[in-house]
Amino acid sequence: MAAKSLQSIRGIHDGLPAEVRVWQRIETAARKVFGTYAFSEVRLPILEPTELFVRSIGEATDIVSKEMYSFTDQGGDNICLRPEGTAGSVRAYLQGGLTRSGTQRWFYIGPMFRRERPQKGRLRQFQQIGVEMFGAAGPLEDIEMLAMAHAFLTELGITGLTIEVNSLGCAVCRPGYRDQLVGYLKQRAGQLCETCNERIEKNPMRVLDCKVASCQAQLGDAPEMVGHLCEGCETHFTGVKQGLDALQVPYRINARIVRGLDYYNRTAFEIVTDQLGAQGTVLAGGRYDGLVEELGGPATQAIGFAAGLERLSMLLGETEAAGVDVAVVALGDAALTYSLKQAALLRSEGLSVVHCGGGNAKRQFRVADRESARCVVVIGENEMHTGLVTLKDMATGNQHELSIAEVVQAISG
Template sequence: MSEKKLQSIRGIHDGLPAEVARWQRVEQAARRVFGCYAFSEVRMPVLEPTELFVRSIGEATDIVSKEMYAFTDQGGDQICLRPEGTAGAVRAWLQGGLTRSGTQRWYYIGPMFRRERPQKGRLRQFQQIGVEMFSAAGPIEDAEVLAMAHAFLSELGIPGLNIEINSLGCGACRPGYREKLTSYLQQRAGKLCETCNERIVRNPMRVLDCKVQSCQQELTDAPEMVAHLCDGCDDHFTGVQKGLDALAIPYRVNPRIVRGLDYYNRTAFEIVTDKLGSQGTVLAGGRYDGLVQELGGPATPAIGFAAGLERLAMLLDDVPLATPDVAVVVLGEEALGYSLAQADVMRKAGLSVVHCGGGSAKRQFKVADRELVRFVVAVGEDEMQAGVVTLKEMQNGQQQRLPVSEVVTVIKGQLL
C-alpha cells in the first residue's frame, strides 16, 4: 500500500497520546464542574435518522444542505452521522419516556461530523461536549447554565475569555423583526456577499453573523432583535442579566449573536477568545423552547450549549503525558517468570508498570530511561531464590533489597 493511501481523510485526524492527554483534561473538568450542578452524563448513538435533523435543524440550513454526512443504508433507511447533539438528546429524552420526570440535566461527550471546510480547530470529525437542560423555563435556569459554562472554562484556566449574550425573541416578536431586517438587507443586497444573499431569503438573521468585512460594514445600522422584543422576551432577557450580575459573572450584550440552527429562541450566548483568530468562539448555546414540540413531544422549555473539545484543547498549557511508575528489569532468563509475577503484583496494587522484556541489562535500563520511570525493580536468580527484589530510585541511584510484600508500600510512599 502506498504512503498516500495510508494518509487519513482530510479534516479527520487521529488523537495521539499527547493530544488525548489534553482531551482528558477537558473531559475531567467537564465531569467535575457539571456534576456540581447536578448534571448527569448520557451517551447517544453516532448514527441517527436523517429526518431528525431535517426537522430540527431546518432543511435550508448549511448543516443539512451542505455539511451533513447522510446516506441510505443497505436496508433502505435514511441515516446520517450526527452533526450536532441537541436533536439526538431530545429524541432520547422523548423515547426514554421522560416527559413527566421533571427537570432533566444532561451532558454528553463524543464525536460529531460535518463536511465543512477544515480550518484551525475545526474538523470534519470533531469531539464535542454538550449540555442540555429540559423543563428549564425561566431566566434563572439560563443564568445558571451560563454560570456553569463559565465555571467549566475557568476550571480549565483558559485566559482572555469573554461572555456575549443576546436575545433572539420568540414566535410573537421575531416575525415582525424578521420583516424589518429583510427589508433592510434587500436594500443592500448588491453589496453583500453571495452567501448573505442566499440567507436573506432562507434565514436573514444569519446575515448578521457574516464574517466578511465588507458585509459587516453594510450591517452597521441593521435593526437589532433586542430593540424589538415583546414584553415577555424583554423581561426574560432582563432576568438573565440580573442573574449574571448577582453571580458577579462578567458579560456583554452583543446584538449580532445569532444561532445557525432554526430551533433557538430567546437567550443565545457565546464565549469567545482572541487566541484562535477570527473563528474565536469556544462555547456557544441558547434556549430552544420549541424543539421538543417540533419533534413530536409536548411543549417543553429547554436550554443548552456545546463546546468543541479540540478547540478548547488548543488553548490549554502543555499537559504532561503520564509515565509509568515502575520498570521491571529481569537479570537472566531463569528469573523471567518471577519478574512477570512481580509486575503483576504491582499492577494489581494500582501501580503503572512496564516490563522491559528481558535481554541484556544495558538494553533494559535504556528502556527504563526512555520510559521516564522513577523506579526500577530488578530481579535475578538471587532475588528469586530469596523472595526479594532490588528497588532502584532512578533520580539518585539509591537502591535497596526489599521483600516482595514491602516493595509496593515503599514505592507508593515515595510517589506521594
Template sequence: MAGKSLQSIRGIHDGLPDEVRKWRRVESAARRIFGTFACSEVRLPVLEPTELFVRSIGEETDIVSKEMYCFVDQGEDHICLRPEGTAGAVRAYLQAGLTRSGAQRWFYIGPMFRRERPQKGRLRQFQQIGMELFGASGPIEDAEVLAMAQAFLTELGIAGLRLEINSLGCPECRPGYRDRLVEYLNARADRLCETCNDRITKNPMRVLDCKVASCQAALTDAPEMVGHLCDACDVHFTGLKAGLDALAVPYQLNARIVRGLDYYNRTAFEFVTDQLGAQGTVLAGGRYDGLVESLGGPATPAIGFAAGLERLAMLLEDDEAAGIDVAVVALGAESINYSLTQASGLRAAGLSVVHCGGGAAKRQFKMADREAARFVAVIGGDEMAAGKVALKNMASGEQQTLTLAEVIRAVSA
C-alpha cells in the same frame, strides 16, 4: 494494497495516545463538574434518521444541504451520521416518554460528522461534549447552565476565555425586529457579500454573524435584537444577567451572536478565545424552547450547549504526567519470573507498569527512558533473594531497596 501508502480520509484523523490523554482529561472534567449540577450521562446512537435533522435543522441550512453524511440502507431507510447532538437528545427525550417527568439534565460525549472544509480545530469527524436541560424555563436555570459551562472550562485550566451573551427574543418580538433589520440590510445590499444577500430573505439575522470585512463595515449601526425585546424577554434577559452577577460569572454583551433557526429564543451565549484565530468559539449554546414542539412533542422549554474536544485539547497544557509510573528492569534470567510477579503486584495496586522484557541491561534502561517512567524497579539476584526491589526515582536519582508494599507507597505518594 502492497506498495501503496495508506492515508486517512481528509478531515478524519486518528486519536493517538497524546491527544487521547487530553480528551480523557476533558471527559473526566465534564463528568466531574456536570455531576455536581445533577446532570446524568446519556449514550445516544451515531446513526439517526435523516428526517430528524431535516426537520430540526432545516433543509436549506448548510449542514443539511452540504455537510451531512447520508445514505439509504438495505431496508430503504434514510440514515445519516449525526452532525450534532441536540436533535438526537430531543428524539430520545420524546421517544422515552419523559415530557411529564420533570426537568431532565443530560450530557453526552461522542463523535459527530460534518463534511465541511477542514480547518484548524474543525474536522469532518469530531468529538463533542454536549449538555441539554429539558423542562426549565427561567433565567435562573439559564444562569446556572452558563455557570456550569464556566466551571467546566475553569476545571480544565483554560485561561483567556470570555463569555459573551445575547438575547434572541421570542416569536412575539422577533418579527418586528426582523422587519427593521431587513429594511436596513436591503438599503445596503450592494455592500454585502453574495451569501449575505441570499440570507436577507431567508435568514436575515445570520447576516450579523458574517465575518467578511465589507459586510462588517456595512453593519456598524445595524439594529440589535436586545433593543427590540418584548417585556417578557427583557425581564428574562435582565434576570439572566442578575443571576450571572450573583454567581460571579463575568460576561460581555455581544449583540451579534445569532442562531440560524427559529426555534432558538432568548438566551444565546459563547465562550470565546483569541488563541485559535478566526474560529475562536470554544463552547456555545442557547435556549431552544421551540425545538421539542417542532419534532412532534408538547411545548417544552430547553437550553443546552456543546463543545468540541479537539478544540478544547488544543488549549490544554501538555500533561507533565504523561509517562508511566514504573518500568521494571530484570537483570539476569533467574530474576525474570520474580520480576513478573512484582510487576503484577504493582499493577494490582493501580499503577501503570511496563516490564522491559529482560535481556541486556542497557536496552532495558533505554526502554524505561523512552517510556518516560517516573520510577525504575531494578531486580536482580540479590533483590530476588531478599524479596525486595531496588527502586530508583528518575527525577531525583535517589535509589532505595524496598518491599513491594513500600514500593507502592513510594510511587503513589
C-alpha cells in the same frame, strides 16, 4: 508517509495518546462541574434517522442541505451520522417517555460529523461536550446554564475567553424585527458584499456580523433584535442579565450573535477566544423552547449548549504523560519468570508497572528511562536467592535491596 492507500478519511483524525490525555482532562473537568449541577450523563446513538435533523435543524441550513453524512442502508432506511447532539437528545427524551418525569438535566460527550472543508479547529469528525435541560422555564435556568459553562471553563483554567450573550426573540417578536431588518438592508444592498446580498433573504441577521469591513461600515445604525423584543422576551432577557450580574459571571451583550440552527429562540450565547483563528467559538448554545413540540412532544421549554472538545484542547496544550511507577529489569534468563511474578505482585498493589523484557541491562535501563519510570526494580539471580529486589530511584540514582512489600511502601508512600 509510507502507506499511501491506508489513510484515515480527510478531516477525520486519530486520537493518539498525547491528544487523548488532553481530552481526558477536559472530560474529567466536565464530569466534575456538571455533576455539581446535578446533570447526568447520557449516551445516545451516533446514527439517527436523517429525518430527525431535517425536521429540527431546518432543511435550508448548511448542515442539513450539504454537510450531513447520510445514506440509505441495506434495509432502505435513510439514516445519517449525527451532525449535532440536541436533536437526538430531544428524540431520546420523547422516546424514553420522560416528559412527565420532571426536569431532565443531561450531558453527553461524543463524536459529531459534518462534511465540511477542514481547517483550523474544524474537522469532519469532531467531539462535542453537550448539555441539555428539558423543562427549563424561566431565566433562572439560563443563568445557571451560563454559570455552569463558565465554571467548566474556569475549572480547565482557560483564560482569555469572552462570554457573549444575546436574545434572539421569539415567534412573537422576531418576524416583525426581521421584516424591519430586511427593509433596512435592502436600502443598502448596493453597498453590501455579494454574500451579504444573498444573506438578506436567506439569513438577514447574519449580515450583521459580516467580516467585510465595507459591510460593517454600512451597518452602524442597523436595527438589533434586542431593541425589538416583545414584553415576554424583554422580561426574560433582563432576568438573565440580572442573574449573571448577581452570580458575577462576566459577560458582554453581543447583539449580533446569530444561531445557525432554526430551533433557537430567546437566550443565545457563545464563548469565544481570539486564539483559534477563524474558529473562535469554543462553546455555544441557547434556548430552544419550540423544538420538543416540533418533534411531536408536549410544549417543553429547553436550553442547552455544546463545547468543541478539539477546540478546547488547542487552548490547553500538552498534558504530561503519567509515567509508570516501576520498570522491572530482569538480569539473566533464570530470573525471567520470577521477575514476571514480581511485576504481577506490584501491579496487584495498584502500581503501574512496565517489564523491560529481559536481555542486557543497558538496553533495559534505556527502556525504563524512555518510559519515564520513577523507579527500576532489578531482579537477577542474587535477588532470586535472597527474596529481595534492588530498587533504584531513577531521579537520584540511589539503590537499595528491599522486599516487595518495602518497595510498595517506598513508592506509594
